[in-house]
Amino acid sequence: MLVSVWDALGLVLAQEVKTDREYPPFDRSTRDGFAVCSKEALPGAGLKCVGEIKAGDTVTQALAAGTCLQIMTGAAVPAGADAVVMIEHTSREGDLVRFERTALRGQNIVPRGSEAAAAQTILSLGMRLGYAELALAAQVGAVRLRCAKRPRVAILSTGDEIVLIDETPGPFQIRNSNSVSLASQVRIAGGEPVVLGNAADRIEDLGEKIERGLKEDALVLSGGVSMGKYDLVESALKAMGAEFFFDAVAIRPGKPAVFGMCQGKPVFGLPGNPVSTMVTFELFVAPAIDLLSGAEARALPLVEVRLAEAMKEKPGLAHFLPARVEWHGAVPEVKALKWQGSGDIAALAKANCFLVIPDDKACIEVGESVSVLLRKDVV
Numbered sequence: 001m002l003v004s005v006w007d008a009l010g011l012v013l014a015q016e017v018k019t020d021r022e023y024p025p026f027d028r029s030t031r032d033g034f035a036v037c038s039k040e041a042l043p044g045a046g047l048k049c050v051g052e053i054k055a056g057d058t059v060t061q062a063l064a065a066g067t068c069l070q071i072m073t074g075a076a077v078p079a080g081a082d083a084v085v086m087i088e089h090t091s092r093e094g095d096l097v098r099f100e101r102t103a104l105r106g107q108n109i110v111p112r113g114s115e116a117a118a119a120q121t122i123l124s125l126g127m128r129l130g131y132a133e134l135a136l137a138a139q140v141g142a143v144r145l146r147c148a149k150r151p152r153v154a155i156l157s158t159g160d161e162i163v164l165i166d167e168t169p170g171p172f173q174i175r176n177s178n179s180v181s182l183a184s185q186v187r188i189a190g191g192e193p194v195v196l197g198n199a200a201d202r203i204e205d206l207g208e209k210i211e212r213g214l215k216e217d218a219l220v221l222s223g224g225v226s227m228g229k230y231d232l233v234e235s236a237l238k239a240m241g242a243e244f245f246f247d248a249v250a251i252r253p254g255k256p257a258v259f260g261m262c263q264g265k266p267v268f269g270l271p272g273n274p275v276s277t278m279v280t281f282e283l284f285v286a287p288a289i290d291l292l293s294g295a296e297a298r299a300l301p302l303v304e305v306r307l308a309e310a311m312k313e314k315p316g317l318a319h320f321l322p323a324r325v326e327w328h329g330a331v332p333e334v335k336a337l338k339w340q341g342s343g344d345i346a347a348l349a350k351a352n353c354f355l356v357i358p359d360d361k362a363c364i365e366v367g368e369s370v371s372v373l374l375r376k377d378v379v
């Protein structure tokens with residue numbers, strides 16, 4: 001699809017973009033000052049200023065020997081000049097400009113063609129369009145760009161206890177918050193969410209709604225993948241021909257997550273506990289959306305920071321705990337937040353990252369280096 005640069009933020013390029021001319025198209029001054037011949041601009045020497053060149057001025061005349069021209073940032077350096085001396089390093093007496101130091105050849109000039117040659121590929125197929133990429137496209141006049149369509153990601157929550165978010169739940173019911181977090185995460189990952197609502201914990205209802213979901217590019221389910229009697233998502237998928245690549249992961253929260261292909265479409269069954277749903281989406285679904293977009297999977301936003309409070313967790317599973325990293329001191333520090341387990345959305349709403357505790361490391365001391373998975377939406 002062809003998209004205007006104004007609307008293409010976050011999309012993936014389905015074409016190459018080439019320069020329409022050299023960049024910069026002329027020898028460009030990077031400073032306000034004087035265009036000189038470096039051999040003539042010596043400390044104490046004076047050169048007669050014979051005119052000025054503003055950004056955008058058409059420059060045809062060469063600099064005459066023994067003279068200089070006042071020049072502005074972004075203006076074209078005339079032939080005969082090979083340096084620009086910053087105005088701060090000069091003094092002026094009438095027409096005469098004096099220099100404090102020796103000018104170096106090429107100083108404060110970006111030579112024509114040094115950023116890019118003419119007809120050079122500057123954006124390639126599969127690149128994600130951020131603000132810099134879009135500015136580059138705009139610079140070369142590529143105002144409409146062929147982009148890949150956002151993958152459509154069906155979102156299906158499951159559970160007999162789930163009600164719509166605008167309904168008042170009964171005393172033992174809960175609102176469908178997972179569809180909201182999943183739709184947001186799909187958007188951030190570059191996909192287009194298609195929210196299908198909720199399926200009851202019954203094979204027939206699941207089957208019907210999964211079938212609808214398989215019309216999209218990928219399907220993400222929440223809930224129904226644990227060991228309970230009414231966790232029927234895997235069975236329902238199997239009945240529709242799904243092949244699973246994994247049906248458990250050594251992480252907490254998120255252990256019961258499953259991934260498979262069903263009728264040619266990738267299907268993720270994420271555990272229903274809200275924080276489990278969020279973590280497993282970031283780890284498994286977001287990279288898949290990159291691939292479905294025609295891009296390479298982006299690396300997870302993992303960074304090493306200093307642990308501010310000692311931690312102890314059971315070994316055997318990698319933990320992803322709601323935490324806050326702060327950049328107040330010389331080194332960023334992370335502290336895990338108090339939480340009530342993977343149903344505690346309030347804890348995650350205070351967090352800006354997940355603190356990662358590796359499966360083989362039960363205790364981590366204050367000051368040790370730890371990884372955090374940043375929340376891309378708030379950091």
Ligand code: AMP
Pocket residue numbers: 157158159161162174175176177178179222223224225226228231270271272273274343
């Ligand atoms: P499940 O994975 O189906 O066993 O669900 C685990 C927990 O997550 C239960 O406490 C559910 O009530 C909760 N849960 C499941 N689906 C949702 C949802 N769509 N929104 C909010 N919480 C959910």
Ligand code: MG
Pocket residue numbers: 158159160223224230231272
């Ligand atoms: Mg359930």
